[in-house]
Amino acid sequence: MAALELEREERERTEDMLRQSQKMEAVGQLTGGIAHDFNNLLTVIVANVERARRLVDGDERVEKSLSNAMTGAERAATLTDRLLAFSRRQPLQPAVYDLNIIVTESRDLLEQSLGTGIKLSLMLAPHPMLIETDRNQTENALLNLAINARDAMPVGGQLTISTDETQNKILLSVKDTGEGMSAEVIEHVFEPFFTTKAVGHGTGLGLSQVYGFAKQSGGDVTVDSTVGGGTTVSIIFAIAKSLEGL
Known part of the structure; x- marks a missing residue:
C-alpha cells in the first residue's frame, strides 16, 4: 500500500x-x-x-x-x-564563454543597479565554467535576476551570485535574503506580465525573459523559495562541447 x-x-x-x-x-x-x-x-x-x-x-x-x-x-x-x-524567438548569437568571467565583469553594473543597503557577494567555482551562450542575453538575464532580488529586499539584505558544476550541468544561481514566495506564487512566476509588485513598479516580464532565454539556450531555470526565507533562482546551462569562441 x-x-x-x-x-x-x-x-x-x-x-x-x-x-x-x-x-x-x-x-x-x-x-x-x-x-x-x-x-x-x-x-x-x-x-x-x-x-x-x-x-x-x-x-x-x-x-x-x-x-x-x-x-x-x-x-x-x-x-x-x-x-x-x-517565446524563444529572440535571435541568439551563441559562442563559448567562461561564465565566471561574465559574472565578474558584470559586477560593477550589478552593484550600481542594487544601490545601497544590499551587499553583493560572488561565490564562483575555482575553475572555468565553459558554456555556449549569447553573452548579452546572459548578462541581461543576470541583471533581471539581480533587480528582482533587490525588489524583494526593500530594507536591504544579502545577494549572492554563485557558479557551480553538477551532473554535467553548469549552474548560475542568484540567492537573496528577501521576502520569499509562496508555492502558489512560484507556480506563476515565469508567466509573462505576472507580478506581485505594485502597479507601476514592474512589467512582470523579467523572469519570463529569463525562462525563455534558458529554454532557447537548451537549458532550464529553477526557483527555490519560502515565505520569509529568501529566494534562489538558478539558470542551468549545458557544458560547452567545444572551445570555439574563446
Whole structure:
C-alpha cells in the first residue's frame, strides 16, 4: 500500500509538471505571435517617425512631439524583445564563454543597479565554467535576476551570485535574503506580465525573459523559495562541447 501511494504521488507530480509545461508552451506560442506582429507594426511606425523628423524644418514643437513618439516606440520595441525572449524567438548569437568571467565583469553594473543597503557577494567555482551562450542575453538575464532580488529586499539584505558544476550541468544561481514566495506564487512566476509588485513598479516580464532565454539556450531555470526565507533562482546551462569562441 505504501508503494502504491508513493507511485500515485509521483504520478500526480509528473502530471502537474506536464500540465505546467504545456501551459507555458501554449502561452509562449501566443505571446510570440503577438510580439512578432507588433514588432512588424513598430518597424513601420519607427520608419515613418524617422522620415518625418528629416522633413521637419526647425519647428521645435513638432520635433519634440516626434522625439516623444520615437521614445515611446523604442520602449515598445524593448517590450517586444522581452516577449520574444519568453517565446524563444529572440535571435541568439551563441559562442563559448567562461561564465565566471561574465559574472565578474558584470559586477560593477550589478552593484550600481542594487544601490545601497544590499551587499553583493560572488561565490564562483575555482575553475572555468565553459558554456555556449549569447553573452548579452546572459548578462541581461543576470541583471533581471539581480533587480528582482533587490525588489524583494526593500530594507536591504544579502545577494549572492554563485557558479557551480553538477551532473554535467553548469549552474548560475542568484540567492537573496528577501521576502520569499509562496508555492502558489512560484507556480506563476515565469508567466509573462505576472507580478506581485505594485502597479507601476514592474512589467512582470523579467523572469519570463529569463525562462525563455534558458529554454532557447537548451537549458532550464529553477526557483527555490519560502515565505520569509529568501529566494534562489538558478539558470542551468549545458557544458560547452567545444572551445570555439574563446
